[in-house]
Amino acid sequence: DSGVTQTPKHLITATGQRVTLRCSPRSGDLSVYWYQQSLDQGLQFLIQYYNGEERAKGNILERFSAQQFPDLHSELNLSSLELGDSALYFCASKRAVSTDTQYFGPGTRLTVL
Amino acid sequence: AQSVTQPDIHITVSEGASLELRCNYSYGATPYLFWYVQSPGQGLQLLLKYFSGDTLVQGIKGFEAEFKRSQSSFNLRKPSVHWSDAAEYFCAVGAGNDYKLSFGAGTTVTVRA
Numbered sequence: 001d002s003g004v005t006q007t008p009k010h011l012i013t014a015t016g017q018r019v020t021l022r023c024s025p026r027s028g029d030l031s032v033y034w035y036q037q038s039l040d041q042g043l044q045f046l047i048q049y050y051n052g053e054e055r056a057k058g059n060i061l062e063r064f065s066a067q068q069f070p071d072l073h074s075e076l077n078l079s080s081l082e083l084g085d086s087a088l089y090f091c092a093s094k095r096a097v098s099t100d101t102q103y104f105g106p107g108t109r110l111t112v113l
Numbered sequence: 114a115q116s117v118t119q120p121d122i123h124i125t126v127s128e129g130a131s132l133e134l135r136c137n138y139s140y141g142a143t144p145y146l147f148w149y150v151q152s153p154g155q156g157l158q159l160l161l162k163y164f165s166g167d168t169l170v171q172g173i174k175g176f177e178a179e180f181k182r183s184q185s186s187f188n189l190r191k192p193s194v195h196w197s198d199a200a201e202y203f204c205a206v207g208a209g210n211d212y213k214l215s216f217g218a219g220t221t222v223t224v225r226a
Contacts, residue, residue, distance in 0.1 A: 033213065040119065043203065043216035056213055090156065092214075099164045102207075102214060104149070104157040 004105035019077040025093030030063045032074040038087035115140040120219035134189040136204030145207040146187040199224045
Protein backbone atom coordinates (compact mmCIF):
# COMPACT_ATOMS: atom_id res chain seq x y z
CA ASP A 1 0.00 0.00 0.00
CA SER A 2 1.60 3.23 -1.22
CA GLY A 3 -0.58 5.52 0.86
CA VAL A 4 -2.06 7.13 -2.25
CA THR A 5 -5.77 6.50 -2.66
CA GLN A 6 -7.86 6.78 -5.78
CA THR A 7 -11.59 6.58 -6.23
CA PRO A 8 -13.49 5.07 -7.84
CA LYS A 9 -11.63 1.88 -8.67
CA HIS A 10 -13.72 1.24 -11.77
CA LEU A 11 -15.88 3.54 -13.83
CA ILE A 12 -18.05 2.58 -16.77
CA THR A 13 -19.73 5.32 -18.74
CA ALA A 14 -20.94 6.23 -22.21
CA THR A 15 -19.47 8.37 -24.93
CA GLY A 16 -20.12 12.06 -24.51
CA GLN A 17 -20.35 11.86 -20.74
CA ARG A 18 -18.25 13.58 -18.09
CA VAL A 19 -16.52 11.90 -15.15
CA THR A 20 -14.40 12.95 -12.20
CA LEU A 21 -11.56 10.89 -10.81
CA ARG A 22 -10.31 11.58 -7.32
CA CYS A 23 -6.88 11.20 -5.78
CA SER A 24 -5.73 11.63 -2.19
CA PRO A 25 -1.96 11.91 -1.90
CA ARG A 26 0.19 10.48 0.87
CA SER A 27 0.16 12.51 4.03
CA GLY A 28 2.62 15.38 3.67
CA ASP A 29 3.03 15.10 -0.09
CA LEU A 30 2.56 18.40 -1.90
CA SER A 31 2.87 17.25 -5.51
CA VAL A 32 0.26 15.25 -7.38
CA TYR A 33 0.83 13.79 -10.84
CA TRP A 34 -1.72 12.24 -13.17
CA TYR A 35 -0.79 9.55 -15.69
CA GLN A 36 -2.81 7.65 -18.27
CA GLN A 37 -2.06 4.03 -19.17
CA SER A 38 -3.63 2.80 -22.40
CA LEU A 39 -2.86 -0.10 -24.69
CA ASP A 40 -1.84 2.06 -27.63
CA GLN A 41 -0.09 4.94 -25.85
CA GLY A 42 1.42 3.18 -22.86
CA LEU A 43 2.00 5.19 -19.69
CA GLN A 44 1.85 8.91 -20.32
CA PHE A 45 2.18 11.90 -18.04
CA LEU A 46 -0.87 14.15 -18.12
CA ILE A 47 -0.48 16.94 -15.58
CA GLN A 48 1.17 17.88 -12.29
CA TYR A 49 0.04 20.06 -9.41
CA TYR A 50 2.15 21.36 -6.57
CA ASN A 51 0.48 22.78 -3.47
CA GLY A 52 -2.61 23.77 -5.37
CA GLU A 53 -0.98 25.20 -8.47
CA GLU A 54 -0.53 23.64 -11.88
CA ARG A 55 3.18 22.97 -12.37
CA ALA A 56 3.55 21.00 -15.59
CA LYS A 57 1.44 19.71 -18.43
CA GLY A 58 2.01 16.71 -20.60
CA ASN A 59 -0.10 15.12 -23.29
CA ILE A 60 -3.37 16.17 -21.73
CA LEU A 61 -6.34 16.72 -24.02
CA GLU A 62 -8.29 19.98 -23.87
CA ARG A 63 -11.34 17.93 -22.84
CA PHE A 64 -9.46 16.97 -19.68
CA SER A 65 -8.80 19.24 -16.74
CA ALA A 66 -7.56 18.86 -13.20
CA GLN A 67 -7.26 20.75 -9.97
CA GLN A 68 -5.70 20.37 -6.56
CA PHE A 69 -7.67 21.52 -3.56
CA PRO A 70 -6.46 23.19 -0.32
CA ASP A 71 -6.48 19.82 1.46
CA LEU A 72 -4.13 18.65 -1.36
CA HIS A 73 -6.45 16.06 -2.86
CA SER A 74 -6.77 16.28 -6.62
CA GLU A 75 -9.48 15.63 -9.17
CA LEU A 76 -9.12 14.83 -12.84
CA ASN A 77 -12.14 15.79 -14.92
CA LEU A 78 -12.71 14.09 -18.24
CA SER A 79 -15.46 15.42 -20.47
CA SER A 80 -17.01 14.64 -23.86
CA LEU A 81 -15.67 11.15 -23.42
CA GLU A 82 -14.66 9.08 -26.42
CA LEU A 83 -14.02 5.37 -26.76
CA GLY A 84 -10.30 6.07 -26.93
CA ASP A 85 -10.34 7.57 -23.45
CA SER A 86 -10.79 4.11 -21.99
CA ALA A 87 -7.67 3.59 -19.93
CA LEU A 88 -6.20 3.19 -16.48
CA TYR A 89 -5.64 6.55 -14.84
CA PHE A 90 -2.98 6.74 -12.15
CA CYS A 91 -2.31 9.39 -9.62
CA ALA A 92 1.10 9.68 -7.98
CA SER A 93 2.29 11.90 -5.18
CA LYS A 94 5.65 13.19 -4.06
CA ARG A 95 7.05 15.37 -1.34
CA ALA A 96 8.65 18.68 -2.18
CA VAL A 97 12.28 18.04 -2.94
CA SER A 98 13.56 16.79 -6.25
CA THR A 99 15.00 13.50 -5.04
CA ASP A 100 11.79 12.26 -3.49
CA THR A 101 10.04 9.29 -5.01
CA GLN A 102 6.71 9.36 -6.78
CA TYR A 103 4.35 6.89 -5.16
CA PHE A 104 1.51 5.60 -7.27
CA GLY A 105 -2.07 4.92 -6.34
CA PRO A 106 -3.91 1.78 -7.45
CA GLY A 107 -5.49 3.56 -10.42
CA THR A 108 -8.99 4.11 -11.74
CA ARG A 109 -10.01 1.97 -14.68
CA LEU A 110 -12.26 3.95 -17.01
CA THR A 111 -14.31 2.15 -19.61
CA VAL A 112 -16.16 4.25 -22.17
CA LEU A 113 -18.86 2.36 -24.05
CA ALA B 114 12.98 15.78 -23.96
CA GLN B 115 13.67 12.54 -22.19
CA SER B 116 12.66 9.13 -23.48
CA VAL B 117 13.03 5.49 -22.52
CA THR B 118 13.37 2.37 -24.62
CA GLN B 119 12.74 -1.12 -23.34
CA PRO B 120 13.79 -3.35 -26.23
CA ASP B 121 12.17 -6.53 -24.93
CA ILE B 122 8.39 -6.66 -24.99
CA HIS B 123 8.16 -10.10 -23.43
CA ILE B 124 10.63 -12.35 -21.63
CA THR B 125 10.04 -15.89 -20.42
CA VAL B 126 12.33 -17.25 -17.74
CA SER B 127 12.41 -20.43 -15.71
CA GLU B 128 11.91 -20.25 -11.97
CA GLY B 129 15.28 -20.05 -10.29
CA ALA B 130 17.02 -18.68 -13.37
CA SER B 131 18.51 -15.22 -13.60
CA LEU B 132 16.69 -12.31 -15.17
CA GLU B 133 17.92 -9.17 -16.89
CA LEU B 134 15.64 -6.50 -18.29
CA ARG B 135 17.11 -3.88 -20.55
CA CYS B 136 16.46 -0.16 -20.41
CA ASN B 137 18.02 2.61 -22.47
CA TYR B 138 17.26 6.25 -21.88
CA SER B 139 17.77 9.47 -23.72
CA TYR B 140 18.43 12.63 -21.77
CA GLY B 141 21.02 15.36 -22.01
CA ALA B 142 22.03 15.56 -18.38
CA THR B 143 22.14 13.11 -15.50
CA PRO B 144 18.68 11.64 -15.23
CA TYR B 145 16.72 10.22 -12.37
CA LEU B 146 16.07 6.56 -13.20
CA PHE B 147 13.46 4.19 -11.86
CA TRP B 148 12.15 0.68 -12.22
CA TYR B 149 8.52 0.04 -11.37
CA VAL B 150 6.64 -3.26 -11.37
CA GLN B 151 2.96 -3.72 -12.15
CA SER B 152 1.22 -6.97 -11.29
CA PRO B 153 -2.03 -7.76 -13.12
CA GLY B 154 -4.78 -5.41 -12.01
CA GLN B 155 -2.46 -3.58 -9.66
CA GLY B 156 -0.81 -0.19 -9.49
CA LEU B 157 2.84 0.60 -9.94
CA GLN B 158 5.26 -0.37 -7.22
CA LEU B 159 8.73 1.13 -7.06
CA LEU B 160 11.48 -1.47 -7.21
CA LEU B 161 14.47 0.85 -7.10
CA LYS B 162 15.70 4.26 -8.12
CA TYR B 163 18.91 6.03 -9.06
CA PHE B 164 19.55 9.69 -8.45
CA SER B 165 23.30 9.88 -7.98
CA GLY B 166 26.25 8.16 -6.34
CA ASP B 167 26.89 4.44 -6.51
CA THR B 168 25.89 3.22 -9.94
CA LEU B 169 24.80 -0.19 -8.65
CA VAL B 170 21.48 0.21 -6.91
CA GLN B 171 19.80 -2.35 -4.71
CA GLY B 172 16.04 -2.53 -4.57
CA ILE B 173 13.25 -4.53 -3.06
CA LYS B 174 12.45 -8.17 -3.77
CA GLY B 175 16.10 -8.96 -4.53
CA PHE B 176 16.35 -6.74 -7.59
CA GLU B 177 19.30 -4.57 -8.53
CA ALA B 178 20.09 -2.23 -11.39
CA GLU B 179 23.25 -0.70 -12.77
CA PHE B 180 23.49 2.78 -14.23
CA LYS B 181 25.95 2.96 -17.12
CA ARG B 182 26.29 6.49 -18.35
CA SER B 183 28.46 5.54 -21.33
CA GLN B 184 25.76 3.20 -22.61
CA SER B 185 22.77 5.30 -21.46
CA SER B 186 21.46 2.18 -19.80
CA PHE B 187 19.84 1.19 -16.55
CA ASN B 188 19.34 -2.57 -16.72
CA LEU B 189 17.45 -4.46 -14.05
CA ARG B 190 18.68 -7.81 -12.77
CA LYS B 191 17.67 -10.54 -10.40
CA PRO B 192 19.87 -13.57 -9.74
CA SER B 193 17.06 -16.07 -9.16
CA VAL B 194 13.46 -15.41 -10.12
CA HIS B 195 10.43 -16.60 -8.22
CA TRP B 196 7.03 -17.36 -9.71
CA SER B 197 5.74 -14.22 -7.97
CA ASP B 198 8.05 -12.10 -10.14
CA ALA B 199 5.74 -12.60 -13.10
CA ALA B 200 4.55 -9.08 -13.87
CA GLU B 201 5.12 -6.13 -16.16
CA TYR B 202 8.21 -4.05 -15.54
CA PHE B 203 8.57 -0.41 -16.46
CA CYS B 204 11.71 1.65 -16.67
CA ALA B 205 11.21 5.38 -16.23
CA VAL B 206 13.29 8.53 -16.42
CA GLY B 207 12.73 11.86 -14.75
CA ALA B 208 14.56 15.13 -14.69
CA GLY B 209 14.45 18.36 -12.75
CA ASN B 210 12.99 19.33 -9.44
CA ASP B 211 9.38 18.50 -10.18
CA TYR B 212 10.22 15.70 -12.49
CA LYS B 213 7.54 14.06 -14.56
CA LEU B 214 8.21 10.47 -15.42
CA SER B 215 8.64 9.23 -18.95
CA PHE B 216 8.05 5.51 -19.12
CA GLY B 217 9.22 2.82 -21.44
CA ALA B 218 6.70 0.54 -23.11
CA GLY B 219 7.23 -2.12 -20.48
CA THR B 220 8.54 -5.68 -20.45
CA THR B 221 6.22 -8.51 -19.51
CA VAL B 222 7.95 -11.28 -17.59
CA THR B 223 6.54 -14.78 -17.58
CA VAL B 224 7.97 -17.31 -15.14
CA ARG B 225 7.67 -20.98 -16.03
CA ALA B 226 7.94 -23.74 -13.50
